[in-house]
Amino acid sequence: MNTTAALLCALLPALPAPDPVHLTVNPHSLPLTTGPCNARNLSVRLANISGRPVYADAELTAPKALHLQRTLVSTWLPAGYTRAVPVRVGAATGTPPGAYVIRVDSGSRHVDVPVTVAAPPPAAGLTTHATGVTAASFRAANPICDAADGDPATFWSDGTNRYWPDWYQLDWHTPVTASRVDVTTPAEGGLRDWDVQVWAGDWQTVASVRGNSATTRTSEFPARPTTAVRILTLAANGVNDLSRIAELTVS
Amino acid sequence: MDRRGFLALPLATLTPAPPKADPFTLGVASGDPLPEGVVLWTRLAPRPFEPAGGLPKADFPVRWQVAEDEGFGRIVKDGATTAAAAYGHSVHVDVRGLEPGRDYFYRFRTGRHISPAGRTRTAPARTARPERMRFAIASCQNYTDGWYTALRHLAGEDLDVLFFLGDYLYEGAVTSAGGARNDASLRLPDTFELATDTLDLYRMRYALYRTDPDLQAAHAAVPWALTWDDHEVQDNYAAGVPRFEVPPADFLVHRANAYRAYWENQPLRRPRQPAGPDMPLHRRLRFGDLAHAYLLDTRQYRTDQACGDGIRDVCGERDEPGRTLLGPGQRTWLLNGMATSGARWNLLAQQVMMAECRYGGEAGRLDMDKWDGYPADRAAILGTAARVPGTVVLTGDIHFNYAADLRTDFARPDTPPVAVELVGTSLTSGGDGADVVPKLQLQQRFSPHLRFTNGQRGYVRCELTRDTLRADFRVLSHVTRPGSPITTRATFVSERARPGLVPA
Secondary structure, three states, X not given: OOHHHHHHHHHOOOOOOOOOEEEEEEOOOEEEXXXXXXXXXXXXXXXXXXXXOEEEEEEEEOOOOEEEOOOEEEEEEOOOOEEEEEEEEEEOOOOOOEEXXXXXXXXXXXXXXXXXXXXOOOOOOXXXXXXXXXXXXXXXXXXXXXXXXXXXXOOEEOOOOOOOOEEEEEEEEEEEEEEEEEEXXXXXXXXXXXXXXXXXXXXXXXXXXXXXXXXXXXXXXXXEEEEEEEEEEEEEOOOOOOXXXXXXXXX | OOHHHHHHHHHHHXXXXXXXXXXXXXXXXXXXXXXXXXXEEEEOOOOOOOHHHHOOOOOEEEEEEEEOOOOOOOEEEEEEEEEEHHHOOEEEEEEXXXXXXXXXXXXXXXOOEXXXXXXXXXXXXXXXXXXXXXXXXXXXXXXXXXXXXXXXXXXXXXXXXXXXXXXXXXXXXXXXXXXXXXXXXXXXXXXXHOOOOOHHHHHHHHHHHHOOHHHHHHHHHOOEEEOOOOOOOOOOOEOOXXXXXXXXXXXXXXXXXXXXXXXXXXXXXXXXXXXXXXXXXXXXXXXXXXXXXXXXXXXXXXOOOHXXXXXXXXXXXXXXXXXXXXXXXXXXXXXXHHHHOOOOEEEEEOOOOOOOOOOOOOOOOEEOOOHHHOHHHHHHHHHHHHHOOOEEEEEOOOOOEEEEEEOOOOOOOOOOOOEEEEEXXXXXXXXXXXXXXXXXXXXXHHOOOEEEEEEEOEEEEEEEEOOEEEEEEEEEOXXXXXXXXXXXXXXXXXXXXXXXXXXX
């Protein structure tokens, strides 16, 4: 360092160190359908571009109309390491359609993610139109919406080993007409016995499945209006430990 | 930059307005008693179920006091410290200059808010020859499996120290009503449905646990000396090997986040702080010449479980040379300490069952996650115990009570035991439980050195005198509803000179 530079350094206030963490968020914009299980993930990526380990934070802020499952990501990052954390973004049934923005901050950096909210298209299935999706219990790795997300590779499972029965339920604010239920269950440890029930002031069993070993099983019954359908699970294949449903569709 | 510009920003972050709502929602704690001091702990969280406890990214000044009396009339130490955002607004005060072997009361203050008071007790002087020491062992407090009634009862015991043997928290989903607690008033946000893996989620999970009034009461009543087991990070992890298929580098980041949150949320001294994914947790606490306690860590340094983990009948891999549960450094430290301690008793406060435990079947199956999967380290410890009288192994992990005699060769029940093991049941994990469990009776049949088994919830209360260990297995009738009474299910004693647990 020459004398002039040394003098400058001595006289000038210390400049803030460059941000050690680089923030990116994917996707850059998010189309979102309203409904409890139509949420989408934002991937928040924190890259440590410095030469030493750091603890880093990303904070997310969203308008009240949007629901973020978490609003903070804090993690240790070794030098050169990148951590991507999924953040679930949802909009409840009835959220006004339109454009929203989620802001993600990390250090001095920030990213805005435009979100476009729309109601489910009329042609979408009744599962997509459900205004409530609930279950007796669940596991962190197999959350409730994994049986109502259109993806048969993911499944819901209850959180109580060898405890029966369990239940899995779809609700609608306004009555729908149901006449058929398709239950898709994992090939391993899938559901064996269950009842299909519809709400009519109390739960009425409209179909029963016993001894199932197929991955998808259809139950048909006389069409009826209702505001809720549930699967009452009674037994599973294999060690008969858990209720597992990969997809539940009602039509 | 002018003066005003220079002052405005930093000042705003250096001296934030104190929190308006009560920030002491997580209670207070003390731990790791020394003859001259203890660690005092609290954490600020005015809204404990929110990220960062509802506090901004700012540091808050906190004052603390230590008094001889409950009314804080005779204050013997006080000071100022900081609840730093970078440490999740936790506070650790390593108080020194206290008198050995006596009770103190402590509390914290920030702004106009004063914390609840805690009671603590220093260890006896290093040169003291105490006649008696009272302690308890507790472990495995899955929040979603039930109520912490056992901890409420524990808070009423007169103890010198509580050894907490791991599974302080569990990493899985917590429902809005807190699982089996089915507490509709809880209304947890869905953030708690995520399995903990990042620092923010671990901090929130510790906050949830610490809001429980029974857990707070137990922390406020007695100093805790804690070690962890697996669930503070992830079920059955081994050193750098996760339970699930993820790249090793990713798991070490997970472990670093878990260890950091552990240090922040427990009354531990600064030298125990993690550096990234490494945290030196094993340590020794001395109670005069009566007992030395070794807090062990059987997770961080272990070789991966043999034969793919689980319960195995034949597994040659477990005998392979170089396999270790403690890691070479901790093993050498422990063996040297035991051999040279000079204390009447050596307490090994640790996680997994040391006694051989045969699960039945023709070859007598063994659990690869326990000391049964690491026979070389066990042989080294029991070999030392055979030469140094007074070894007591204290264990958690498996949600059952056991009283076990330890032999250098478990296949020879005719030989005298060299040490004893007390396996303490869970506080809640596993739910209500039952007195008689067929699996445990089967284990006793195949493992005659298991003198007692029980499958209820609770803790083990112990008393050491110069020559005798006494252990009371304290059990609850239920945990899925609050309010269970506590009873002593069994009492065992063991003589220092002739180890072996016998019913009292």
